[in-house]
Structure formats: C-alpha cells, structure tokens
Amino acid sequence: MSHYLRFLGVHGFVLATVAGIALGGAWMWLGVAAIYGVMIAGDELIGDDFSEPAYAHPRLLDATLYLAPPLLALLCFVMAWHAGSGDLFGAGAGVQATLGVDPCAARAAHGPLHWLGGILSAGLTFAAVGTNIGHELTHRTTDRGAMLAGRWLLALTFDAEFAIEHVYGHHRRLATPADPATARRGEQFYAFLARSVVGQTRSACELERGRLETLGLGTWTLHNRYLGGWLMSAAIVAAFGLAAGLAGVAVFVLAGLAGRSVLEAVNYFEHYGLVRDPDAPIEPRHSWNSNKALSNAVLFNLARHSHHHAAGDAKFWQLRAYRDAPTLPYGYLTSMLLVYVAPGWYRDRMTPLVLEWDRRHADATERRLAAAANRASGLPSLQLAAQGQ
Amino acid sequence: MFGKLFTRSASGRATVHVEPFGWTFEVEAGQTILQAALARGLPWPSRCRVGSCTTCRCCLLAGDVRTLTDASYVLSREQLANRVILACQSQPRGSVRVHLDRAAATLRRDADPSAAAADASVPAA
Numbered sequence A: 001m002s003h004y005l006r007f008l009g010v011h012g013f014v015l016a017t018v019a020g021i022a023l024g025g026a027w028m029w030l031g032v033a034a035i036y037g038v039m040i041a042g043d044e045l046i047g048d049d050f051s052e053p054a055y056a057h058p059r060l061l062d063a064t065l066y067l068a069p070p071l072l073a074l075l076c077f078v079m080a081w082h083a084g085s086g087d088l089f090g091a092g093a094g095v096q097a098t099l100g101v102d103p104c105a106a107r108a109a110h111g112p113l114h115w116l117g118g119i120l121s122a123g124l125t126f127a128a129v130g131t132n133i134g135h136e137l138t139h140r141t142t143d144r145g146a147m148l149a150g151r152w153l154l155a156l157t158f159d160a161e162f163a164i165e166h167v168y169g170h171h172r173r174l175a176t177p178a179d180p181a182t183a184r185r186g187e188q189f190y191a192f193l194a195r196s197v198v199g200q201t202r203s204a205c206e207l208e209r210g211r212l213e214t215l216g217l218g219t220w221t222l223h224n225r226y227l228g229g230w231l232m233s234a235a236i237v238a239a240f241g242l243a244a245g246l247a248g249v250a251v252f253v254l255a256g257l258a259g260r261s262v263l264e265a266v267n268y269f270e271h272y273g274l275v276r277d278p279d280a281p282i283e284p285r286h287s288w289n290s291n292k293a294l295s296n297a298v299l300f301n302l303a304r305h306s307h308h309h310a311a312g313d314a315k316f317w318q319l320r321a322y323r324d325a326p327t328l329p330y331g332y333l334t335s336m337l338l339v340y341v342a343p344g345w346y347r348d349r350m351t352p353l354v355l356e357w358d359r360r361h362a363d364a365t366e367r368r369l370a371a372a373a374n375r376a377s378g379l380p381s382l383q384l385a386a387q388g389q
Numbered sequence B: 001m002f003g004k005l006f007t008r009s010a011s012g013r014a015t016v017h018v019e020p021f022g023w024t025f026e027v028e029a030g031q032t033i034l035q036a037a038l039a040r041g042l043p044w045p046s047r048c049r050v051g052s053c054t055t056c057r058c059c060l061l062a063g064d065v066r067t068l069t070d071a072s073y074v075l076s077r078e079q080l081a082n083r084v085i086l087a088c089q090s091q092p093r094g095s096v097r098v099h100l101d102r103a104a105a106t107l108r109r110d111a112d113p114s115a116a117a118a119d120a121s122v123p124a125a
C-alpha cells in the first residue's frame, strides 16, 4: 500500500503552497520552505530506495497524476484571488462563513517580500507538479486525454512546446552537442539556462514546421501545436488579467517563469557533462541517476533518469533502479538549491564525478569525445585530466 | 481470406515476418515490434526508442500497426506515403510483414516491388 501512497506526497506540497498563499503574510513562503526543507532533509535521512515493486493496479497510480490539474487550478484561483481586490466568485465570503477566518485581512497584510515567497512557492509547485506530471503525460503520445492534460500543465510554465521538443528532440540528441538541454562540461547553470531555453524554443519551432510541411498543413492554423501551446499560456494569462488585473498577470507570469527555470535547473544536473556518440544507442550511462527515496516518491520516479532515457516509453512505475548507472551526489531538491545559489561550486563538485564517468562508463569513442569536451571546458582540472586521456 | 491471416490470435499475440532475413517472431499484446525483436536477441538497429531518431525504421509490406508517437515529426512525406514505420513505436494489429535494412533490401528489389519502394524511401542514415 505504501508503494502506492508515496506518489500522493507531491500533492501535499500543492496544498501547502495553497494554504501559505491563503494565509498571507510570511506564510506565503510556506510552499517553498516546505518543499525544500522536507525534501532536502528527507533525502538525507531516508537515503536510497532501490526497490522495484510490481504494481498490480497501475490505474490507481495513473489516477494520482490526474489530481494535478484540479489542484493546480485551485492554486491559480487562490493566487488570483489574493492578487486581485474583489471577492472572486464570493470565495472570500464563503471561507469566512465556513472557517471563520477573514481572507480579506490576510490579503491586506501582503507586502512585496511576502509575494516574493508566494511567487517562488507557486513557481516551484508549477514545476514539481505541473512540469513533472506534464512530462510523464506528454510521453504518452497515443493518449489524447493525457496529451491535453499534460500540455495544459506545461502551459503554466510557458512550456507546452516541451511536449514536442522533449520527445522528438531531447530524447534523440541526448548527451550530444546538438542537444540544447544537455549542459556542456564547464558550463555554469545560468549560461546553460539561457542557451537551453533559446535552443529548445528554436528546436520546437523547427520540429513543428517540419511536421506541418510533411502533412501539408498551413503554419498559421490550429494544427500548429507550437502556436497552440502559446495560446494555452495566453489563455491562462488572460484569465489572471480578467480576475485580478495587472497584478494578477504579474504574479502568474513571474511564477511561471520561476517554474520554467526549475525545469532548466533539473535539465542541468540530469545530464551535465555527459557525452555520447550520436550514432550509438542511448544507454543508462548517458544520464545522471538518483535512487533517493523521497525524490523519486515525490517526483514520480523522475530521478530514475537513466532508465527513463534508455527506455523512454516506460511508465513511471516501471522505471528500474540501475544501481550501477552514474549517480548524482545529492537528491533532486538539494541539487537544485545548489545549482541556483552556488552554480560554480556545484559545477566543480561534479568534476571528479565526470572524470570517474570517463574512466568507468565511457566506451572508446566516448573517451575521445570526453577528452575533447574536457579540453574545451575551460576548467583547469578537466583540461589537466584531458592530457592523460 | 486475408482477413484471417492478419487477425490477432486469441492469445493477443501477433506474428511479425521480417524481410529479407526471414525472421519470424511473436509480439505480445502491448509490445512494440522493436521490444519483441530485442527480447529475442535480434540485432534490430535502434537508438532512442522513443520515436525520434528513426534508426529503427522499416517498411510495412502487409498488415497494420498501431503507431504510438506522431511519426510526421521525424519521417518525410515520401516515407509516410511508402508506409515506412518506426519499429519502436509500432504495435502490430494482427500479423504483419515488414522490410528492414536498406542495404540488404537490394537483394529483394527485383523479386518484391514493394521492398524496392521501401528502399527508395529510406535515405541512408
């Protein structure tokens, strides 16, 4: 039973973010504090989980994914209510009548610093729940319902195009210089962030243009999924504008961008510095893996990334541990925090692991590619190693 | 009369025949052609296994498949018209016959015109 229940944990974080914003004031930081605090401490204390349980009722697991859209809609509603000035749908009066607390008083207490916490909490929640579950769902390309739900979830972070680029671009070009979402050796997070966002946008456009040409469909039509994705995001922005004016738009857009940066932080450490011969099959060694129990429970086994890339069609509950795959030094939220606040330090922390990858995991071709990457990295420690490679 | 030949057997399995090698293997319900081939140790070329690199492409000569991803992102109009499919994204609906490997395809070109079409539609990687 606990094997099933653990995948509900992430929704607790959505509720924490919703409650924090609703309570107002310093509570607005609750979401971000709870997610980082619980996850970092939990991954340290609980450690790894290598189990690969067989699930007799995978439909139950799927149902937990579909809790995301209504819960995130609730989060958006609470954000809009608190950013606006009226009583949207009479929700404030309703809350006061049933719970006896006055949401208007909470709203009056919000300062800019409080909102900073609210926006970071919402952004992190959009990513951890929206992007993460959107990723799982948009891999299910035959399931129209999953694709639609997944693209709306991704639209919260202005990234519905992920459904195109990730599957048809990133999974093909993984760990090669042609992949915008693979961080190069020596590249710092913030440089990667800019390159990755621009590169993925370009790639999604090109892929979509190619598809429309192949099928003989026009660019400026509703068949264009790239444009369709932006229309979804625009619709959410418009809804915030209608509900809460400019303040609502600002709060949502900032939270969405914060969420998008979370995806890139994760992209950064999932593939940092790994190389592959573009003509060779994708193997577990071409992603950084983690079996941290809490990271995997909360993120629907996303941290079992080695298997995900080696078998992109596997559902999240089928992902295997791959103990021998190259392993990240920390859990997902710990890695994220380090990538954000100490990007140079994190990059240097990876140097010995990358060199160990060259020795232990790389094949002959990859060793040559790795030596070239080390020379081009601009990092003296990697360049020195390249001399012996 | 072909209907019978190409329907799924009662066990939910389907048979795949691979030209020009003469391989024949069963695909379980829910499995892709590539998964079944690799499970039998056949050297079917593949890289990404999510329908993006097109390494596993082959030509559908007979029968029908359920396609998992949108191949129009990665295959050309000619390839689609010539029934080129991605083995990693295709689940047979009943028994199918496919043609793999453009180099070896020349062996069959004279004998089987549809194989020649497959060859022409698959540019060298």
Ligand code: FES
Pocket (backbone or CB within 6 Å): B045, B046, B047, B048, B049, B050, B051, B052, B053, B054, B055, B056, B057, B086, B087, B088, B089
């Ligand atoms: S293995 Fe890449 S498309 Fe099938």
